[in-house]
Amino acid sequence: MADRYNPAGANLETTVLGADEIILNMGPQHPSTHGVLRVKLRLDGEKVVGSECVIGYLHRGVEKIAEHRSYQQFAPYVDRMDYVAAVSNGLGYCEAVEKLLGAEAPPRARVIRTILTELQRIASHLFWLGTHALDIGALTPLFYCLREREEILKIFEKYCGARLTTHAFRIGGLQYEAYDELEKDVERFCKEFDKRVDEYEALLTENRIWVGRTKGIGILTTEAAIAMGVTGPVLRASGVQWDIRKAMPYAAYDQYEFSIPTGKNGDTYDRYLVRLEEMRQSRKICLQAIENIPPGPIMGKVGKVLKPPPGEVYHSIEAPKGELGYYIVSDGTTQPYRVRIRPPSLINLEALDQMIRGHLVADVVAVIGTLDIVLGEVDR
Amino acid sequence: MNAIMPYVFPVLFALVIVALLPLVAGYIVLMERKVMADMQVRLGPMRVGPHGLLQPIADAVKLLLKEDIIPENADRLVFWGAPLISVTTAMLALAALPIGPFFQIADLNIGLLFILGISSLGIFGTVLGGWASNSHYSLLGALRSAAQLVSYETSAGMAIVGALLLAGTLSTRGIVQAQSDTGWWFIFVAPVGFFIYLVASIAETNRAPFDMPEAESELVAGYMTEYSGFRWALYFLAEYTNMIVVASIATTLFLGGWLRPFANTRALNFLDYLPPLLMVWVAGYCFRRTPKQPVAVQKMFMAAVGVLCIVLAGVLAMPLVAPAGSLLASSKAGIHGAFWFLFKVGAYIYVFMWLRFTFPRYRFDQLMRLGWQFLVPLSIVNVMGIGLGLALHRQLNWPNGLSLPLGNALTAVAAAYLLSAAEKHEHPRVGEEEEETPVHA
């Protein structure tokens, strides 16, 4: 690769530093880079004048592995990408393969998938809230959030035996029937959860320090958000009312009523509010879904050996972090010819540079937190 | 012999303080972890000793046995010496603080000035340590620390001046005496001053929400990033000693030092029985938990703690039951004074912890703005308010009950004005109502 194409660009090291500037190497081991993100910051005093993300420390070649596994065998791998929201990953993958096959999961399976995925969204947002608050220096909300998340993980455990990397769904439907008290458990959680969100709000929403630390920080205007391709709560906080669950419903979302919260200013505070409201909406979806879980089979007819006809499909879902897309190319064999995963975290992270310019070091951690990235997914 | 005598007790006190301080700091850490756990729906340390009571010892052993790392490019001498500066200055400041009317190493006539001066020197330890580490995080932490300390030292100093005006002396003992004489703790006479000092002292000790120099989510550990093992422990010791120092100053200045609440009110004399009863209650808790400990050793330890509390209760109760005029009865002021003093210091530190686990962290520029645009002006107004009150009282013979509240009201008005001004500054976008509008698609 001696002839590597290397145009002059925003390479931090090659540009001359001003007299007052230093390069601060944040990560890959740093308390608030949420894993192994490394950000090279060019600082003037404490002000960020430039930055560059270095990623790939957690690269496991998931897309390459996919080409050497059968369709079913690959399913557990996707759980390891965004390990904070494994259920959502699995849903996206299973639905993408189903689409590739021209198959469809039965309604009962779709409703149960919806319930678990929404619970997962709440769990993911809870984890985000806790760590985000921790980054900004509020130690306590983390534990409250984890307490509620624990309840969700318990439901997962009861359902499929695993808490984190669940592999809850199968291509074509579900392997496990819902356990007897699933509805009751979900309902109990949802009843309780409403008050809990209010508690978090009591701790943070009106808190002067919290507002001071998040308002006007890391602003992403509507135009910039679309140009940078960000999706999910980050995009919605910038004022775009777009949610794949509404725009292109999958699973059973078209049956439920919920709203899409949006922000106005696209700053960290708006993203915080949007995610809080999303948790409430997810709770609402769960409550509607458990009302009426249709009877019937849980597994569609997809056969034991999956051989999708040649062709390709792109399917995306609204994962907690944004649009999680699977682009799968089949060559008619039992193994995918190519699996491309569109990781929301990666593309949201790309906007980091323009969000932190001109802010202080302290804001960098706030913005990294507000993007809600999971490095397992960024690096794959 | 007589030449030596005046030095015996102070030296003894000094030795006791130096020997016990690490232990006390360790137990404050334990208390902090327990308080944190309580606020965070957890149990906190429970493994080392019953209810984690031996955790500080285990931590100390761990720290001492840790590998001592000096970064290759560090300035070795400064790196080595910086924590010593921090810890020495912090301990020196304790010398002038009266823990009860008898327990004091030295009653300097410039006591408070001495404490302020010495404890300000501690910043050298932080700055030098951060500089010597040769790391960007450390450097940023050190710079923040320097700027922060300078800013908040100002308002803390002015807040103290307010109380000094009321006391009319710099001697720590004299200040408590003044509060004893009037029967009014200065927190009631100068509440705004106390508030300013509370905020400034949190900032001075680098505690959340003002823990910029450490800010673990931003600067990893700030100036301590490169430190490990024993040297790190020294910084830690210095930090907690500083907490004790500022809590002691606040106790002395505003909370009546070693005085019992409402010491001059005879009707409330039953409060004297509170300390022994409290001890008995703690002992009862220990005994109740004893059978629940999993291991025999822990059972014994728990019981021993209970017995210790009973003994302390006995010591506290003795002066109360002893015949009036006996030596034992006359020791009441010393023993109960020490109890109340430590109790207040503990309560003050508890407030620190409470705030720490409730609030997010300020950003550095916000911290500076708060310091210079709010606290410093307010503390100056506070001094003027108290001065006005005193002048009205002394020159025009206004009653105290009228003049001092007037001064405080003046300060409060200034505070409200400053707050509203800061509000405008922070959110210049007028009329931009920020709210989330969920809409059904």
Place this chain on the structure above:
Amino acid sequence: MTNDSEEKQPPRPAEAEKPAGTPAAPSASPSASGGTPPGETPGQPPALSAPVVPAKPPVAGPVNPSAPPPPAKPAAPAAPAKPAGPPPPPREAPPKPAPLDNDLVKRYKARFGGAIVEALLDRKQAILVIAADRLLEIARFSREEEKFDLLTDLTAVDWPKREKRFDLVLNLYSFPKNERLRIKALLGENEPVASVESVWPTANWLEREVYDMFGIVFEGHSNLKRLLLPEEWQGHPLRKDYDILQQDEAWVRENLGIESGQ
């Protein structure tokens, strides 16, 4: 933007994408919504026959015969799915790519003529196969005229046996229209392609990743470095001739101080 999407959502026009669970009639969707175009299927035929640039001939062969029926066919599987619900229909009629010719494709063809090599519909998803040298223009047109304002994804697929071995795949989404479009450009092994970073800034990292994984060089990219692998790494792992156990052993030895990363 908000307004646009709001307006658009209720109609939810672009059924192109959606799993059958929604009301829209499948047959209507391809034509009405522009669902789209696509064309070449990466499927086997091209790979085996190694066609020339256009890549049409091979595809045309297999596809064309079936072309007429397909419009009807896709409808068949999907339609039962919705009402019936429980028993998913699928297996009998495996989805097949079919040529597509709707308004959207017509507009593209009118504008770019021969640069639009092919338009296909695969699994109700529109695919446009274009000539790689017109990529930048077409990208700009897509964003500015056709309002595909979100570059959802940019990636590549390696077909080593084909003469033009890479598919460069752009997945686009339009907020105003609520529809997706896939643009594909075929690239030879050492053939550089214009960067679309100037059209969608988000392409910056995506192109870096493609460069990293496939070795496709993007001309005009502001900072074309590897994204996930170390800068000095040799080889491009997602190429088909890169074995799954292969690694840059020299790099591993030098930088990690171990013999093998396996």
